[in-house]
Amino acid sequence: MSRRGEGTVRTVDDLAGMLAELASAGCHNWNLVSPTQYLPWVLEALVELAGRGIALPVVWNTSGYECSSTLAALDGVVDVYLSDIRYGEEGPDARYSGVNDYVPVSREALLEMNEQVGPLVVDRDGIAERGLIVRHLVLPSGLAGTRAALGFVSDRLGVETAVSLMSQYYPVGDAVGVPELGRRINEAEWLEAVGALRELGLERGWVQAFHGELYADAGSRIEPDGPAGS
Secondary structure, eight states: OTTTTOOOOOOHHHHHHHHHHHHHTTOSOEEEESOGGGHHHHHHHHHHHHHTTOOOOEEEEEOSOOOHHHHHHHTTTOSEEEEEOOOSSSSHHHHHHSOSOHHHHHHHHHHHHHHHHOBOEEOTTSOEEEEEEEEEEOOGGGTTOHHHHHHHIIIIIOTTSEEEEEOOOOOOGGGGGOTTTSSOOOHHHHHHHHHHHHHTTOOEEEEEOGGGSSEEOSSOOOOOOGGGGO
16 A cells, blocks of 8 residues: 555645544544654644544554654644554564664653553443553564563553554565565464463453454453543
8 A cells, every 4th residue: 555656635624624524423533544744734633623622532553663752742632542563672673664773762652652641541332542552463483573572561561551462464565575574474473472462461452363364352351441431
């Protein structure tokens, strides 16, 4: 999708109109996917809507590679951070994502996100109202540094952090020709990742079935947080 030039140029008024339509349709939130490069215009649209009395919880759906100034601008605006932690160890970030500082930048960002919104709070129907959700996609050959990534979440963010552990990786584009990335994960790699999640005490969130065919209850699930989630 990111390489085919798809999409349509939109104005701030267009964006505000689309968000207003979602609100009137009864959507639970505004889930903004990879929105950071559009930050000034997103904020402008949200301010315009607030002036019209239109508001929904804002979900910032991000790779986790966020700088401090971006997160400062989002403080008090974002209700739910849905953030990747793509790599747990340095090296693969430079080789496969073109940046040599993903690990420290994403960890600092996750700490700030957690400071702003805290652990995930859901309503009686399990719909997110506020908080942090951390996604981690297991890569073949141990390239995601899964144990280190989950260890950071457990040690620094806390075991109450909601984690989405995903097995759905499949090679596309340039990854097809890279031997260590040109395959799906095997069952042993997936079981090792799930074992690390359990050993580290991360019991809130979601665990995919092998290869992401469906979500399974593997000891990780979301529970409403009593009155705060009502």
